[in-house]
Amino acid sequence: MDNVLKTTEMRKSFGKSLLYTLPMFLITFMFITGGKPNFSDPSSGLAMIMVFLLVNVLYFFMHFKGKTDKYRAVLFIIFALSLSYTLIHNMIEVRKSMSFSQADILECRIPFCHLVIPMMILPAVFTKSIIFPGSIISGFANISSMVVLWLVATIVLGRGFCSWGCFYGGWDDGFSRIRKRPVIKKIGELWKWMPFAVLLMVVLTAALSMMPTYCSWICPFKAVTEFEQVTSVESATKAGIFLSLFGGLVVVLPVMTRKRTQCSFLCPLGAINSLSNKITPFTVKIDKGSCNECFKCVYVCPLYALTSEDIKAGKVSLFCSKCGKCVDACSKKAIHYGIRGIPAGTMKNFSRNLFLFVSFLFMAVFSAGSIINTLHGLLKLIF
Amino acid sequence: MKKAKIIAGISWVFFCLILIIILFPGLNSFSLSVSKLPFMKLNPRYTGGEIADKIISKNCTLVIRKPVFNGFLKERNSGFEQLDWHGTIPEIIKASIDYDHDGIKDFCVLIDRKNSKTVLDPIDRKIKGVLISTPTSYGWAVRIGLIK
The missing domain is CATH 1.20.5 (Single alpha-helices involved in coiled-coils or other helix-helix interfaces)
Structure with a gap:
């Protein structure tokens, strides 16, 4: 173990990187292919192999190059795009439309996503029931499996879920990378507390109205998944809000600021995940002894999770999603992945290897199904 | 330490x-x-409420559900009554419903499926109007607004 690690180098040799990739290779082989790839449908088999290779090549490069964020972002963005494709494809196949009707609501056929979870909590406690027109256990995107996936991910990764597991985050992460330099450089500090205000508002309004208000009125990702059929002024207003918020917070502002503005200023689940950052074993640590206070990490942080005061105090804030951008930007390797209980500046490689294995494994397996589905669809179009 | x-x-x-x-x-x-956790069941606002009665005619079954007034901490003053028609349902559906089982019909509903037109005759003053009337995968569903 490198508990007295002096080197600041995270890069590994080719052979060592291969060795570190081997466990990921074997586990993803089992989880993605089920242990025996099925080539009875060649395009499906090919898609499966392509995804399996993609995740392992990205993981190998994380070790070989010693960088995290850019390889994470590739899979994260592909995940977001493919999940939207999968949802829309599923909807069109089942209902011949991207919108859902009153009958779909009455028959509880709406796919469930993790953003509903904050609104479920109070009604579940007080009325012992779930306020969502979805399926509890059967079918696509059912409530029980999404709850299990999110619960485990948030315990293990904390707000890391927002950069390693959320199938929406890739949208604004992708748009935030389009420009080389930001046009808007400064946004008020107070805005980063906005998700807590949104959380409070949606939890209370959902409990009072007994409906998931964030999904019904605010969620920007309705624009790229499913939305209520426009049949009235109310449903047209909702569609307008979804499209405006998607355009503003997921496309325009991320491009202008180079930050993930939807995740930073709106997402109520991000606020809950920030709180679970307090229990997760993985953290990002600042070794004050090595830090030269260049504040590059503050500049690159996509979630406004770092300020110069945080760096001086030697602590990252609870908004950190462990994306790795600051870790990659630090030339002194003063900011690094760490483990709770282990002092900053020690066991850097050990902590990073464990964090990457856990977080990347979650993202790889969670994303594989929808990426395979998307690739399969594309391959069928080509051949 | x-x-x-x-x-x-x-x-x-x-x-x-x-x-x-x-x-x-x-x-x-x-x-x-x-x-299987006790709170993992859908709220009656989404399921339509528990089944109270079934009226079976030739090829069609009318499912009358219990009225739903479900709220967060206590029951609300306004709610709904859901009716579901399953099976091979006729072009014109007509039903007189006594949802509170007091022996007196509370409302009469007439649905013209072809023109998607629903006409409600509210006999009881607690009946507020048609909230939803829609074709479903199993046939047709109607939600009638109620007050307590």
């Missing part, structure tokens, strides 16, 4: 590592266990 913290931290990491490894192969059984 420092050593104990390090050991606790690493133990927590390995516990989480195992949790992630078993998460996906065990997802179905974990989900099944979660689905």
Whole structure:
């Protein structure tokens, strides 16, 4: 173990990187292919192999190059795009439309996503029931499996879920990378507390109205998944809000600021995940002894999770999603992945290897199904 | 103390590592266990309420549900009554419903499926109007607004 690690180098040799990739290779082989790839449908088999290779090549490069964020972002963005494709494809196949009707609501056929979870909590406690027109256990995107996936991910990764597991985050992460330099450089500090205000508002309004208000009125990702059929002024207003918020917070502002503005200023689940950052074993640590206070990490942080005061105090804030951008930007390797209980500046490689294995494994397996589905669809179009 | 913290931290990491490894192969059984928790059932506002009565005619079954006034901390003053027609239903549906089982008909509903037109005759003053009237995969569903 490198508990007295002096080197600041995270890069590994080719052979060592291969060795570190081997466990990921074997586990993803089992989880993605089920242990025996099925080539009875060649395009499906090919898609499966392509995804399996993609995740392992990205993981190998994380070790070989010693960088995290850019390889994470590739899979994260592909995940977001493919999940939207999968949802829309599923909807069109089942209902011949991207919108859902009153009958779909009455028959509880709406796919469930993790953003509903904050609104479920109070009604579940007080009325012992779930306020969502979805399926509890059967079918696509059912409530029980999404709850299990999110619960485990948030315990293990904390707000890391927002950069390693959320199938929406890739949208604004992708748009935030389009420009080389930001046009808007400064946004008020107070805005980063906005998700807590949104959380409070949606939890209370959902409990009072007994409906998931964030999904019904605010969620920007309705624009790229499913939305209520426009049949009235109310449903047209909702569609307008979804499209405006998607355009503003997921496309325009991320491009202008180079930050993930939807995740930073709106997402109520991000606020809950920030709180679970307090229990997760993985953290990002600042070794004050090595830090030269260049504040590059503050500049690159996509979630406004770092300020110069945080760096001086030697602590990252609870908004950190462990994306790795600051870790990659630090030339002194003063900011690094760490483990709770282990002092900053020690066991850097050990902590990073464990964090990457856990977080990347979650993202790889969670994303594989929808990426395979998307690739399969594309391959069928080509051949 | 420092050593104990390090050991606790690493133990927590390995516990989480195992949790992630078993998460996906065990997802179905974990989900099944979660689905059995007492609060894991859909609110009557979404299911339409418990079934109160079934009227079976030739090829069609009318399911009359219990009125739903479900609220967050207490029952609300306004709610709905859901009726579901299953099976081969006629072009014109007509039903007189006594939803509160007091022996007196509370409302009469007439549905013209072809023109998607629903006409409500509110006999009782607690009947507020048609909230939803829509074709479904099993036939047709109507929600009638009620006040207590």
